[in-house]
Amino acid sequence: MLDITNMTVEAARKVARGCEYCHGEGLATIFHRLYDGAPYVSRPAADGTPRRWVTRTTAYCVCEAGRVIAMNHQKHSPDAFAKMKDLAEIVDDLANGREQPWSPDDPTDTHDPTASWSKLRAQMVRTPPVQAVKPTATEQHMKKRDDDEQPLW
Numbered sequence: 617m618l619d620i621t622n623m624t625v626e627a628a629r630k631v632a633r634g635c636e637y638c639h640g641e642g643l644a645t646i647f648h649r650l651y652d653g654a655p656y657v658s659r660p661a662a663d664g665t666p667r668r669w670v671t672r673t674t675a676y677c678v679c680e681a682g683r684v685i686a687m688n689h690q691k692h693s694p695d696a697f698a699k700m701k702d703l704a705e706i707v708d709d710l711a712n713g714r715e716q717p718w719s720p721d722d723p724t725d726t727h728d729p730t731a732s733w734s735k736l737r738a739q740m741v742r743t744p745p746v747q748a749v750k751p752t753a754t755e756q757h758m759k760k761r762d763d764d765e766q767p768l769w
């Protein structure tokens with residue numbers, strides 16, 4: 617098994633280039649069970665006020681690129697990490713019959729999704745344990761520069 621502990625995002629993306637879920641970018645598209653082709657649904661919030669909910673978004677992919685990006689966020693951007701969904705957890709829930717509204721499968725598609733979950737599980741790259749560290753001044757500077765250039769990272 618490939619050790620991704622100190623892999624850069626660029627190196628991981630090269631390794632993951634053939635990934636069918638993210639095409640090596642590290643982020644896979646996921647769909648909520650209410651997805652009907654539009655990226656949002658309107659449903660009242662718990663207090664009754666009207667709200668728009670995202671029904672199609674991205675999650676850390678199960679491949680090397682997704683794992684390295686997840687590790688980097690976990691270390692340096694815990695807020696981003698907390699907001700982002702993880703395809704590995706979603707597929708694990710689905711494959712084990714646990715309640716999970718999200719799926720890598722488009723519910724407007726009519727094929728049987730179960731096969732793709734098992735395939736996904738077989739492809740999962742395990743993330744080594746990560747300790748959150750305070751970013752150094754250089755890393756903070758680089759993060760700011762990255763943020764300016766790319767909205768997501």
Ligand SMILES: [Zn+2]
Pocket residue numbers: 632635636637638639640641642643644677678679680681682
């Ligand atoms: Zn991937």
